[in-house]
Amino acid sequence: MLNIDVAYNDHLEAVTKSPVFAEAIGRDKWSFALVEIDKLVCFQKYIDIGYSEETGGNFELGEMQNLMEFCLPLKPPKKPLARSAETGQYAFTISSANLDLRILGMVQQQDPLTKRSIFGFPVGWGIPFIQIVRHKNRCYLKNGYHRVYALRRGGITHVPCILIESDDYAQTGAARQGFFGTELLLSEKPPIFAHFLSDELAPELEMHSLIKVVRIKAEEFLVPGMSEVPSVIAKEQPAAIEPKPESTENEYEDFEIVREGWNVYRLPDGTVLRLRQLLVRLHRDPKIESSESGLQIQSSSMLMAAQPPARLRGPPSSQQYSIQELNSSLTETNLRYETVREVANEYKTASGIRILIRLANVTVSRTTFYDKSGEPIYVVNSETVIEVIPPTEAT
Numbered sequence: 001m002l003n004i005d006v007a008y009n010d011h012l013e014a015v016t017k018s019p020v021f022a023e024a025i026g027r028d029k030w031s032f033a034l035v036e037i038d039k040l041v042c043f044q045k046y047i048d049i050g051y052s053e054e055t056g057g058n059f060e061l062g063e064m065q066n067l068m069e070f071c072l073p074l075k076p077p078k079k080p081l082a083r084s085a086e087t088g089q090y091a092f093t094i095s096s097a098n099l100d101l102r103i104l105g106m107v108q109q110q111d112p113l114t115k116r117s118i119f120g121f122p123v124g125w126g127i128p129f130i131q132i133v134r135h136k137n138r139c140y141l142k143n144g145y146h147r148v149y150a151l152r153r154g155g156i157t158h159v160p161c162i163l164i165e166s167d168d169y170a171q172t173g174a175a176r177q178g179f180f181g182t183e184l185l186l187s188e189k190p191p192i193f194a195h196f197l198s199d200e201l202a203p204e205l206e207m208h209s210l211i212k213v214v215r216i217k218a219e220e221f222l223v224p225g226m227s228e229v230p231s232v233i234a235k236e237q238p239a240a241i242e243p244k245p246e247s248t249e250n251e252y253e254d255f256e257i258v259r260e261g262w263n264v265y266r267l268p269d270g271t272v273l274r275l276r277q278l279l280v281r282l283h284r285d286p287k288i289e290s291s292e293s294g295l296q297i298q299s300s301s302m303l304m305a306a307q308p309p310a311r312l313r314g315p316p317s318s319q320q321y322s323i324q325e326l327n328s329s330l331t332e333t334n335l336r337y338e339t340v341r342e343v344a345n346e347y348k349t350a351s352g353i354r355i356l357i358r359l360a361n362v363t364v365s366r367t368t369f370y371d372k373s374g375e376p377i378y379v380v381n382s383e384t385v386i387e388v389i390p391p392t393e394a395t
Contacts, residue, residue, distance in 0.1 A: 002034035004160055008068055015072050015129065015162075020104050022174050024127045028164040032072075034158040036192035037148055040141040041092055041373040043174035043185055047149045047196060048195040049204065051098075056150030070147060071130040073162045079125060091217035099370075100125045103324055123214050123312045130161040133172045139163075140185075141193060149196060160336055169315040175368045176329045182314055182368075251281040253295065261343035263359055271308040271376075273364065277384055278303070279347045295349075299357055316374040326379050332366040339379055344387075352391030360385045 004012065012032050015021060060066050079098045086093070094101065104122040130144035141148060148159055174185055184190060195201045212367055257373065262274040283296040321329075344358040363381040368375045 001036075001163075002059070002158055002368060003065070004032050004034055004068075004379050008064070011065075011068050011072070011074070014074050018074070020127055024129055024131060024162055025164060026171065026246055028171060031161070031163050034160055035139060035163060037152050037157060038197075039139070039192045039194065040132065040193040041185060042141055042145070042193050042196070043179040044141075044145050044192075044239075045173070045178070045180060046205075046207070047145055049149075052149045052153075055146050056154065061151060061154045061156060067151075067156070068160055069150075070141075071144065071327040072162070076316075077125060077128055089217060090219075091215060093213065093215045094123050095211050095213045097209070097211055099210060099212045101214060101215055102126060104324070105324065108361040123216075130159055131164060131165045132159075133163045133166055133270050135166055136171050138190070140189075142171075143172040148193065149271060152193065152197065167317055168317050170317045170319045170321075172371060174191075175317075175370075177331045177368055186315070216395055224276070251283060254349045255279065255282055258288040258348050258354070259343070259344040260345045261341070262272065263342045263362075264340035264361065265337040265364070266340055267337050267364065269308070269312060269366070271306055271378070272340075273337070273378070273380065274307070275359060275362070275380065275382070276303045276345065276378055277301075277395040278345060279355060279357060282349060282355075295353065295388065297355060297388070299384055299386065302380065302382065304380060306375065306378055312376050314370040314376065315371050317343075317370055318372045319369075321367075321369055321377070326367050326377065329367040329369055330365045330379065331368045335364045335366065337362075337364060354389040355389040356389070358385050358387075359383070 015032075043145075056070070061070060079100070080096055081101070082095045085091070093327070101123070102125070104124055105123055107118075109118040109120075111114070111234050127143055130147060131142040133140045133142050144159075144161075150382050151159055164171065169182070174180070175182065180191055190343045260276070260278065262276050265273045265275070267273065279297065280300050281298040342359070344356045347357075348356065349353045360383045362380065362388065365379045366378045367379060371377055
């Protein structure tokens with residue numbers, strides 16, 4: 001670890017004013033530093049040598065000012081991007097030969113003219129700065145593998161970077177699909193950057209060129225009553241508080257529980273999943289006289305409990321992951337499972353209507369993340385089937 005010369009303080013201060021700087025450092029302690037390259041722990045398996053050489057070809061990397069611009073740039077990178085719109089399908093397709101293209105989150109806005117809601121996804125490139133995360137006395141190269149490779153091939157031994165100090169292993173960026181596994185990275189001999197320079201450990205391979213494609217599509221469909229089509233995450237989520245509607249006479253209908261139970265599934269890794277979805281509220285439209293056609297049914301979000309065996313535990317993390325982070329970290333998708341028990345939760349309304357709620361088309365995937373107890377996080381999706389049985393049929 002070396003300090004960056006004070007002559008470059010103006011450049012570093014300008015970096016901190018970048019719109020994406022706060023995203024780069026999060027809430028962790030950080031500093032600017034020159035860090036030795038060869039000993040950096042590396043979770044990325046491949047480097048595109050041609051792309052690395054192309055990236056570093058426009059810089060005289062022996063000059064420190066050029067090195068700062070290369071590793072901690074002040075201007076956003078210009079990268080080729082292709083886009084097309086499929087009007088009839090309400091879809092956008094964005095692609096690039098640069099694999100750094102990604103979905104950057106979700107956006108909800110309002111059209112200032114029509115006041116209509118706009119829902120969408122920003123698409124672009126990742127953090128442009130070289131980032132190194134120090135976790136438990138190991139330094140992980142989080143971002144900038146191709147630029148660091150160009151530096152090392154050019155004889156540079158230390159890289160200017162944002163050095164982040166974190167107690168959370170997930171902040172290293174290593175806990176994602178397609179990278180070296182946690183067990184290897186935490187072992188006594190993890191892969192380090194010097195290994196990329198070894199023809200024996202990292203031979204050159206002929207690989208097919210890849211194009212990164214992001215496709216965003218809007219769909220419309222109907223579901224029974226007010227029921228949701230849930231996307232369930234195996235983590236505790238805070239309950240949402242719904243705004244209280246204006247009260248009208250006979251707006252809600254009371255009901256009693258006839259039967260509630262858990263759907264139980266056993267995964268190949270030994271984990272037992274327990275899923276259930278409950279009736280929360282019945283709302284009746286007073287303008288509709290029919291005993292069942294005016295009934296709107298609201299079910300709960302999915303309730304889920306995962307019971308993994310102790311051998312699956314990993315490094316605990318208190319980080320809250322977004323849906324995008326979870327979906328991009330899937331390591332095993334569409335897992336086969338054994339159905340131990342499936343139930344239909346049953347309710348009876350004050351007017352004699354029976355309501356059955358059951359799950360269908362359950363899919364289970366495992367992520368590379370772990371929760372605060374060190375247990376693996378699963379992503380579960382399902383459909384909710386709601387059956388309404390009028391009083392005449394119920395009797």
